[in-house]
Amino acid sequence: MTDFNRLSEAVISGDFRQAEVLTKQMVENKVDPLQIINEGLIAGMNVVAVRFKAGDMFVPEVMMSAKAMSTGVELVKPLVTESDITSAGKVVIGTVKGDMHDIGKNLVTMMLESVGFSVIDLGVDVKAETFIEAIKEHHPQIIGISALLTTTMLNMKDILDILKEEGLRDKVKVIIGGAPVTQEFCTQIGADGYADDAAEAADLCKRLVG
Numbered sequence: 001m002t003d004f005n006r007l008s009e010a011v012i013s014g015d016f017r018q019a020e021v022l023t024k025q026m027v028e029n030k031v032d033p034l035q036i037i038n039e040g041l042i043a044g045m046n047v048v049a050v051r052f053k054a055g056d057m058f059v060p061e062v063m064m065s066a067k068a069m070s071t072g073v074e075l076v077k078p079l080v081t082e083s084d085i086t087s088a089g090k091v092v093i094g095t096v097k098g099d100m101h102d103i104g105k106n107l108v109t110m111m112l113e114s115v116g117f118s119v120i121d122l123g124v125d126v127k128a129e130t131f132i133e134a135i136k137e138h139h140p141q142i143i144g145i146s147a148l149l150t151t152t153m154l155n156m157k158d159i160l161d162i163l164k165e166e167g168l169r170d171k172v173k174v175i176i177g178g179a180p181v182t183q184e185f186c187t188q189i190g191a192d193g194y195a196d197d198a199a200e201a202a203d204l205c206k207r208l209v210g
């Protein structure tokens with residue numbers, strides 16, 4: 001079993017102490033931080049996703065897996081965001097109203113910071129009005145909205161509508177993502193971009209501000 005497999009197993013079994021020990025070891029051994037995330041932590045979470053869907057894992061167990069994943073990500077984060085590049089732009093990000101999922105959003109935040117964006121993270125269950133207030137306060141070039149539920153992804157449209165009402169739609173680019181979100185949905189609601197994963201999200205933001 002490779003170290004990546006062991007780390008994945010720690011995430012799958014929700015053993016956050018083991019995830020911490022293994023991640024620390026890999027960091028000390030100078031393993032590429034992005035590989036730790038992708039081949040260890042996310043690989044584990046992908047298995048969790050399949051088992052949850054199949055009814056082989058339940059919410060409390062998935063929460064333990066999420067905790068193990070976050071424990072690892074927190075340890076690796078400083079290494080990925082260490083770059084002292086001047087700000088590439090400002091992004092306000094949040095998970096849409098009604099939705100508590102934040103693992104993907106946090107990864108996108110981390111990746112954006114690592115390529116030099118300053119990111120204001122509004123957290124989860126973010127109301128459209130809160131996005132509007134944040135735009136007025138921080139003047140970002142981009143807002144990023146995450147949704148993991150087919151029900152809550154519909155709330156993304158509300159944010160676009162309110163942006164129009166407030167006369168802010170042409171002041172800010174809107175990007176969306178999360179497992180149920182597609183390019184088709186993005187086009188349908190009139191958002192400016194969609195990305196499938198955190199690395200693509202960073203490329204997308206660079207394109208939008210470039």
Ligand code: B12
Nearest residue numbers: 099100101102103104144145146149150177178179197198
């Ligand atoms: C972990 C998890 C949970 C955890 C969340 C912990 C946390 N802190 O986030 C807990 C246990 C709390 C949870 C709760 C629930 N969950 Co849940 N959960 C998951 C699970 C297994 C994994 C999600 C995840 O973190 N994936 C890993 C990350 C890395 O991937 P990601 O989020 O997709 O993000 C990537 C991309 O999408 C993209 N991205 C993400 N956001 C953004 C934003 C932008 C701007 C961009 C550009 C890109 C981008 O980049 C990310 C990184 O690569 C999914 C299964 C799945 N297939 O997604 C179900 C899933 C999303 N959950 C589901 C459900 C039903 C629920 C509950 C309703 C369960 C319940 N009965 O209580 C509640 C809802 C609570 C709420 N109101 O939000 C369903 C949704 C079904 C549907 N059709 O809507 C899923 C699909 C499982 C299933 N198949 O049934 N869940």
